[in-house]
Amino acid sequence: MASISIDRPSSAATTLRRKIESGEFILAPGVYDGFSARIALEVGFDALYMTGAGTSASMHGHADLGLCTLNDMRQNAEMIANLSTTTPLIADVDTGYGGPIMVAQMTEQYVRSGVAAFHLEDQVQTKRCGHLARKILVDLDTYVSRIRAAVQARRRIQSDIVIIVRTDALQKFGYHESLNRLRAARDVGADVGFLEGIRSVEEARQIVTDLAPWPVLLNLVEHASTPTVSAAQAREWGFQIMIVPLVTLSSAYQAMKKGLENLKETGLPNTAFSPQQLFRVCGLDESIQIDSAAGEASLVDLKHHL
Numbered sequence: 001m002a003s004i005s006i007d008r009p010s011s012a013a014t015t016l017r018r019k020i021e022s023g024e025f026i027l028a029p030g031v032y033d034g035f036s037a038r039i040a041l042e043v044g045f046d047a048l049y050m051t052g053a054g055t056s057a058s059m060h061g062h063a064d065l066g067l068c069t070l071n072d073m074r075q076n077a078e079m080i081a082n083l084s085t086t087t088p089l090i091a092d093v094d095t096g097y098g099g100p101i102m103v104a105q106m107t108e109q110y111v112r113s114g115v116a117a118f119h120l121e122d123q124v125q126t127k128r129c130g131h132l133a134r135k136i137l138v139d140l141d142t143y144v145s146r147i148r149a150a151v152q153a154r155r156r157i158q159s160d161i162v163i164i165v166r167t168d169a170l171q172k173f174g175y176h177e178s179l180n181r182l183r184a185a186r187d188v189g190a191d192v193g194f195l196e197g198i199r200s201v202e203e204a205r206q207i208v209t210d211l212a213p214w215p216v217l218l219n220l221v222e223h224a225s226t227p228t229v230s231a232a233q234a235r236e237w238g239f240q241i242m243i244v245p246l247v248t249l250s251s252a253y254q255a256m257k258k259g260l261e262n263l264k265e266t267g268l269p270n271t272a273f274s275p276q277q278l279f280r281v282c283g284l285d286e287s288i289q290i291d292s293a294a295g296e297a298s299l300v301d302l303k304h305h306l
């Protein structure tokens with residue numbers, strides 16, 4: 001029987017790994033559901049970030065207080081990652097949701113879901129947003145075995161998934177303990193460091209210098225602990241990745257609230273958005289192509305009514 005050879009494009013994880021290795025700067029806007037991800041893709045970002053805070057808000061309607069399970073996070077990440085399999089998705093994975101066995105399971109599931117990178121932190125399982133007070137951390141050994149479990153799982157299944165290690169130690173233990181934790185995580189094979197809740201420009205620049213040439217991620221949460229920094233500045237200081245978790249949530253909140261208040265006041269929706277526009281953002285044209293290439297014509301007419 002003749003063999004069928006298919007040229008497979010490299011995985012999003014491999015794409016992201018190569019970008020990092022080549023020193024490319026990556027700006028990844030936070031997205032939290034299919035629609036926000038579609039809009040970010042329409043605007044043309046080269047990578048996306050799935051925010052856990054946003055997943056918690058949109059999936060559960062609750063604050064980022066450790067409510068999301070591995071299944072919630074993986075399901076959301078898989079859906080988002082597969083909207084554009086060539087655009088790497090960096091996804092939040094909180095604490096890994098358990099001990100080393102769970103972390104290994106999580107790593108395999110994220111790999112199979114098409115996620116390109118995840119960040120794993122050192123808070124206890126009943127975690128909270130990194131910018132809230134009174135965080136509780138696991139000890140260094142527990143943290144390191146969490147990271148080791150992820151690294152070993154990645155090696156076992158020969159994946160390129162990028163393991164980003166986050167420490168939340170700054171708030172309670174200060175800079176030196178944080179640096180120590182990130183170095184320990186690096187030494188067991190993690191790929192990128194992430195110091196959560198950076199408090200000043202000096203601290204931001206210091207962490208890049210102290211970990212160089214290891215790649216470092218900057219988490220830009222506005223109106224929280226970290227000063228607002230532009231992508232150009234972050235790049236100049238040597239950060240390799242910048243995530244902006246709340247960018248779609250904050251604009252969605254403002255726009256939705258305005259639209260709803262308007263409806264309440266006037267009784268009229270007064271929107272400038274047709275169903276066709278909505279469906280177009282959500283891949284209508286590709287769906288029509290797939291349908292008609294398979295010999296169906298039922299959707300073709302839609303094109304003319306847009």
Ligand SMILES: C[C@](O)(C(=O)O)[C@H](CC(=O)O)C(=O)O
Pocket residue numbers: 030050051052053054064092128129130131196219221245246
């Ligand atoms: C990065 C983060 O983990 C997220 O879920 O997006 C959050 C962001 C936030 O809650 O503002 C974090 O920094 O803990």
